[in-house]
Amino acid sequence: MSHSLNIPLIKILIQKDWYLSRKLLALYVGGSIFALSFISLGEWQFFMGVTLLMSMVIGLANHLVTSTIINERKEQTLPFIMSLPISPTDYAVAKLIANKSLFFIPWLAILITTIGVFTFTPIPDGLIPLSIIMCSYLLLSYCLVWAVGMIVETEGIVILVMVVLNCLIGPLIYILGSIQDISSHFQSATQVWNSASIGVLLLEFFLIIASLVIAFYLQARKKTFL
Amino acid sequence: MxxxxxxxxxxxxxxxxxxxxxxxxxxxxxxxxxxxxxxxxxxxxxxxxxxxxxxxxxxxxxxxxxxxxxxxxxxxxxxxxxxxxxxxxxxxxxxxxxxxxxxxxxxxxxxxxxxxxxxxxxxxxxxxxxxxxxxxxxxxxxxxxxxxxxxxxxxxxxxxxxxxxxxxxxxxxxxxxxxxxxxxxxxxxxxxxxxxxxxxxxxxxxxxxxxxDKETYLDRWRRIVCTGDINSAGLGIDCITDIKRNGSLNEIIVNQYDDSIPERLSALGLSVSSVDRMSLEKIFVANVRAGAKA
The missing domain is CATH 3.40.50.300 (P-loop containing nucleotide triphosphate hydrolases)
Structure with a gap:
């Protein structure tokens, strides 16, 4: 199905997804700001804030995929969208840009704010690499869930992938904690980036790119779109 | 066009x-x-x-x-x-x-x-x-x-x-x-x-x-009611889609009707009592039944 992209309509579809997700976005960004507001006030506030912050980012990721991709099929608004002058590739591009921007902008804002909070409060700066790796894992999880949501048409599989990826957060923290080159710097006054932490981060970004490429490849090979 | x-x-x-x-x-x-x-x-x-x-x-x-x-x-x-x-x-x-x-x-x-x-x-x-x-x-x-x-x-x-x-x-x-x-x-x-x-x-x-086209299509179909002993194999009419028998009363559905069909049925000893045009709904049902039998 080779053709040039219908850019004006892709822009309209991106705006549409932003408009339809505006309340969702406000809810999760508000929750994240609330979590960051008390994260540096003490030990239990730190753990509670980190838990709430991660929950907000995970919630935003899963909710976005559900509302903009899964529900479009489940609530049968997809036939309406596909009756417009777009191809399945246009649809995939619109969903990619809309979803990534909807998630990436608040994700980046939360990441920068988290680094800021860690830098300007008594929380050890040595935790910054771990925080960035974990935030990147949440971005990777979101991209994987998005890719599965685009490729498969079964809601159950998408939910299963969401659950599995969320369950991997604990083991990932455990594994990072057991890597001496990373965990030995957690209590440092300055952040330390070495080959171990940079390697994990690069692996995450490689998987992000791979998930997007595979999603587009399989989308383009679909012979039945609806 | x-x-x-x-x-x-x-x-x-x-x-x-x-x-x-x-x-x-x-x-x-x-x-x-x-x-x-x-x-x-x-x-x-x-x-x-x-x-x-x-x-x-x-x-x-x-x-x-x-x-x-x-x-x-x-x-x-x-x-x-x-x-x-x-x-x-x-x-x-x-x-x-x-x-x-x-x-x-x-x-x-x-x-x-x-x-x-x-x-x-x-x-x-x-x-x-x-x-x-x-x-x-x-x-x-x-x-x-x-x-x-x-x-x-x-x-x-x-x-x-x-x-x-x-x-x-x-x-x-x-x-x-x-x-x-x-x-x-x-x-x-x-x-x-x-x-x-x-x-x-x-x-x-x-x-x-x-x-x-609709008119030609509807015009092709007829429901013929006749009495007499019927043997569909021996009728020699290819366009018969369905035959229903109730005692000696027969209902024949044809999908390529022409005016010679009642005469041919009469020649076979059947007494034709009515030849009716069919609604699309009746044709639809007959068509599906014929498709199911095929």
Whole structure:
């Protein structure tokens, strides 16, 4: 199905997804700001804030995929969208840009704010690499869930992938904690980036790119779109 | 005459369904009714025409564009609505109208307001509060107000109450006055098809049973009631679709009627008591039964 992209309509579809997700976005960004507001006030506030912050980012990721991709099929608004002058590739591009921007902008804002909070409060700066790796894992999880949501048409599989990826957060923290080159710097006054932490981060970004490429490849090979 | 739709030897295989070598033409300005039971292949055909399914073999051309490759160009001038199509429930109809208006320069705002009144729709009402009939009418409004050259409707009147159905049919009849607009619609309701269409296409189990202009098609079919001892094998009439016997009373359905048939039946010793034209509904049932026996 080779053709040039219908850019004006892709822009309209991106705006549409932003408009339809505006309340969702406000809810999760508000929750994240609330979590960051008390994260540096003490030990239990730190753990509670980190838990709430991660929950907000995970919630935003899963909710976005559900509302903009899964529900479009489940609530049968997809036939309406596909009756417009777009191809399945246009649809995939619109969903990619809309979803990534909807998630990436608040994700980046939360990441920068988290680094800021860690830098300007008594929380050890040595935790910054771990925080960035974990935030990147949440971005990777979101991209994987998005890719599965685009490729498969079964809601159950998408939910299963969401659950599995969320369950991997604990083991990932455990594994990072057991890597001496990373965990030995957690209590440092300055952040330390070495080959171990940079390697994990690069692996995450490689998987992000791979998930997007595979999603587009399989989308383009679909012979039945609806 | 140029064709708005042209399918040539199109096949599509699924695990439980096979659309078998379908060839079909819809000339510009014509209205075609697509008839068939559930699973006949109507929705698959309509989705092929929207470029949403890639055929395994054959070619699909719509408004002069090859699908699915050129579906973006074709869909600029296609208005498509199906009974499983929904709008965004958290938004109102006005928002949807503005969305469509931003995409299609051909959007006729005056006509859209006219349709709001005719269909008795509240544009400020959120879609989640709409009844089924209101949903169907809202979808029709969104496609009709952009004045497409080709309208494709999948079961547009299914589930509508008589009033809503009449409103929808009369508005469809109105748009059909435009001689350059072509319409293809599928329906279980043979009355709608009989009322609106210029030609009729029958699908059954993925196969094309018939495709012909309505008058010729309806004229081909007759229900002949006769009495006497009947032996279908010995009748020598190929176009008999069905025979029902009740004692000595026989009901014969023929699908290629000509005036010689009653005389031939009389010559075989049968007493013909009536020869009646058939409604599309009766033809539909006879066709499906014949397809099931085949």
């Amino acid at each position: 140029q064709n708005a739709i042209e399918l040539k030897s199109v096949s599509k295989r699924y695990s439980d369904f096979y659309l078998d070598n379908l060839s079909l033409q819809l000339p510009v300005g014509q209205v075609m009714g697509l008839v068939g039971v559930n699973g006949a292949g109507k929705s698959t055909t309509l989705r092929l025409l929207m470029g949403l399914i890639q055929p395994d073999t054959g070619s699909v051309d719509v408004l002069g564009y090859r699908l699915p490759e050129q579906q973006v160009l074709a869909k600029q001038n296609i208005g498509f609505a199906s009974d499983d199509m929904r709008l965004y429930k958290t938004e109102n109809l006005r928002w949807h109208m503005q969305l469509i208006q931003s995409i299609f320069p051909s959007w006729d705002a005056t006509y859209a307001e006219h349709l709001l009144k005719v269909f008795d729709l509240n544009a400020e009402q959120k879609f989640k509060g709409f009844s089924h009939g209101q949903r169907v009418k809202a979808c029709l409004l969104l496609i009709l107000a952009r004045k497409p050259k080709l309208v494709i409707l999948d079961e547009p009147t299914t589930g509508l109450d008589p009033v809503a159905r009449e409103e929808v049919l009369s508005e469809l009849a109105e748009i059909l006055r435009d001689e350059n607009r072509s319409v293809l619609f599928s329906s279980h309701n043979t009355q709608d098809i009989e009322q609106l269409s210029d030609s009729i296409t029958f699908l059954h189990k993925g196969k094309l049973l018939d495709s012909q």
